[in-house]
Amino acid sequence: MVVAALTIGVGPAGLTRGGLAQVLEFRLPRLVLGIMAGGVLATAGAGLQGLLRNPLADPFTLGVASGAALGVSLVLVSGHGSSLLLPVGGFAGALAATFLVYLLARVRGRVTMTGLVLAGVIANFFFASLMMLIMILGRRTLGEAVYLTMGHLGVVVTHRSVWLLAGAGAAALAGCGWLLTQSRALDVMSLSEETARSLGVNTGRLTRQVFVVLSLAVGVVVSFTGAISFVGLVVPHLVRMLFGPMHRRVLPGSFLLGAGVLLVSDLVARNVVPGGLPLSVVTALVGVPFFVYLLRKRL
Amino acid sequence: MRAIEVAGLGFGYGGVRLFDGFSLDVEAGEFLAVVGPNGAGKSTLLRLIAGLLEPQTGRVSVLGQDIGRLGRRRTAQLVGVVLEEDSLAFNYPVHEVVMMGRTPYLGAFERPGRSDHEAVMRALEVCDMVHLRDKGIAEISAGERQRAVLARALAQEPQLLLLDEAFSHLDITHQHSTLEILREMNRSGRTVVLLSHDLNLAAAAGTRILLLNKGRAAALGEPAEVLTPRNLRQAYGIEPVVLVHPQTGRPQVLLPSS
Numbered sequence: 310m311v312v313a314a315l316t317i318g319v320g321p322a323g324l325t326r327g328g329l330a331q332v333l334e335f336r337l338p339r340l341v342l343g344i345m346a347g348g349v350l351a352t353a354g355a356g357l358q359g360l361l362r363n364p365l366a367d368p369f370t371l372g373v374a375s376g377a378a379l380g381v382s383l384v385l386v387s388g389h390g391s392s393l394l395l396p397v398g399g400f401a402g403a404l405a406a407t408f409l410v411y412l413l414a415r416v417r418g419r420v421t422m423t424g425l426v427l428a429g430v431i432a433n434f435f436f437a438s439l440m441m442l443i444m445i446l447g448r449r450t451l452g453e454a455v456y457l458t459m460g461h462l463g464v465v466v467t468h469r470s471v472w473l474l475a476g477a478g479a480a481a482l483a484g485c486g487w488l489l490t491q492s493r494a495l496d497v498m499s500l501s502e503e504t505a506r507s508l509g510v511n512t513g514r515l516t517r518q519v520f521v522v523l524s525l526a527v528g529v530v531v532s533f534t535g536a537i538s539f540v541g542l543v544v545p546h547l548v549r550m551l552f553g554p555m556h557r558r559v560l561p562g563s564f565l566l567g568a569g570v571l572l573v574s575d576l577v578a579r580n581v582v583p584g585g586l587p588l589s590v591v592t593a594l595v596g597v598p599f600f601v602y603l604l605r606k607r608l
Numbered sequence: 609m610r611a612i613e614v615a616g617l618g619f620g621y622g623g624v625r626l627f628d629g630f631s632l633d634v635e636a637g638e639f640l641a642v643v644g645p646n647g648a649g650k651s652t653l654l655r656l657i658a659g660l661l662e663p664q665t666g667r668v669s670v671l672g673q674d675i676g677r678l679g680r681r682r683t684a685q686l687v688g689v690v691l692e693e694d695s696l697a698f699n700y701p702v703h704e705v706v707m708m709g710r711t712p713y714l715g716a717f718e719r720p721g722r723s724d725h726e727a728v729m730r731a732l733e734v735c736d737m738v739h740l741r742d743k744g745i746a747e748i749s750a751g752e753r754q755r756a757v758l759a760r761a762l763a764q765e766p767q768l769l770l771l772d773e774a775f776s777h778l779d780i781t782h783q784h785s786t787l788e789i790l791r792e793m794n795r796s797g798r799t800v801v802l803l804s805h806d807l808n809l810a811a812a813a814g815t816r817i818l819l820l821n822k823g824r825a826a827a828l829g830e831p832a833e834v835l836t837p838r839n840l841r842q843a844y845g846i847e848p849v850v851l852v853h854p855q856t857g858r859p860q861v862l863l864p865s866s
Binding site: 358359362363364490491493494496497499500501503504506507508509510511549553554555 | 655658659660680681682683684685687688689691693694695697698699700701704705708709711712714716717764
């Protein structure tokens with residue numbers, strides 16, 4: 310709540326100039342977008358970490374977010390910007406990236422932690438380069454490309470696109486809600502795939518369903534905000550430290566804390582430097598040291 | 609009724625045939641111990657019986673029903689499996705790990721009810737894990753972890769219990785008590801199949817022993833019939849000393865002098 314109020318209240322424009330109505334017009338969508346992006350990315354991170362038994366998994370490290378950004382860029386340069394096709398492009402890109410990285414990392418039916426992270430890193434570079442190429446060939450500005458790669462909440466919401474945002478938010482939220490219904494299956498899946506199967510979980514189907522649903526949620530979010538790093542990685546670990554590892558608590562906890570963390574990051578990103586920073590600059594400065602800490606603890 | 613019926617089983621990894629026309633019948637209420645050298649196919653056989661692997665040819669039935677047609681959930685209500693290692697990536701409390709044994713009985717939105725909590729409590733008591741119930745699974749010793757996993761399988765209340773090296777980290781106190789738990793389950797009509805590298809444990813545990821070698825049943829029968837110097841030499845390539853346990857009358861296997 311406090312963070313939400315700050316998001317509305319604090320900014321270069323300040324509350325005095327332009328009046329409350331105008332500030333609300335710009336900052337209310339920003340607030341909604343921040344909650345949606347932070348919540349979805351952190352929930353997706355929690356779900357992927359459990360599903361893949363990999364504490365380093367999240368939509369960014371697995372290349373899912375940059376795959377979505379690539380899909381979005383394809384739609385942008387094809388001249389369908391600000392249309393319904395942007396979230397569709399995000400979804401398609403995220404889905405393709407998820408399965409590609411998973412298949413790359415799967416050797417003789419097994420997915421190792423390091424294999425998955427390596428495949429994700431490689432995919433990330435590849436998709437980011439492709440996206441940059443597409444944006445430049447499509448005569449988009451570098452600024453646009455940077456925001457798509459590194460995330461921002463400064464989407465201008467018009468009367469037309471507000472419905473798109475509402476629909477996207479509903480879809481993303483529904484995805485997170487569905488994931489919550491799979492809490493018990495994710496618990497046993499995080500022990501081992503064989504244990505999960507021996508306890509009656511259809512692990513192949515669960516994996517495919519989680520991939521599709523999270524690709525949808527993440528793809529839709531990325532189509533509005535671009536790829537935001539490390540929120541999905543760090544937040545679930547914080548939630549586990551606070552509330553324990555059961556998914557029925559980790560998933561909703563991650564949504565709430567993720568939303569809060571992203572709003573704070575956005576506050577920092579647009580207030581420390583005139584003109585603002587891409588969001589990933591802030592989230593990565595906190596997230597990377599945490600990533601290193603997790604990696605060293607496991608190796 | 610037969611607890612396990614394997615007929616004409618064919619299975620291999622990457623073109624190399626491990627099982628070719630393998631058959632095995634286990635009556636309901638039996639306690640079968642499976643032994644054999646490394647790579648004999650013990651763990652693969654267990655996974656085929658549990659429905660975790662699909663036979664390439666032939667048929668596996670459990671309690672009179674084809675395992676391939678039973679469905680994952682129904683299989684999990686009938687067959688409990690204790691495997692060697694679970695991931696410790698997430699530090700679940702012991703009582704939650706044991707509650708996961710109730711997964712095949714619970715719907716997506718269903719909260720565990722009284723019967724679930726009772727099954728968990730019973731399992732914790734039987735496995736001497738009550739005092740560790742709130743500890744994290746990654747914080748306890750490997751032996752305690754094996755008992756927690758056994759407790760999870762007991763909470764699952766299966767008709768058929770399959771164990772893969774479930775004793776490897778247990779001290780002799782808990783080997784003894786765990787063997788008693790399995791015997792008690794067996795006495796109450798449940799079928800138990802125990803895989804072990806430890807020939808003496810197998811001899812003490814099973815009413816029958818299956819000696820598996822290169823995907824074939826090298827010997828199958830009562831401990832004294834199976835654990836003979838001749839059979840063991842053929843399977844393992846060394847000739848151990850076989851004595852008789854003074855209390856149980858069962859064979860005990862010692863390494864030969866070098």
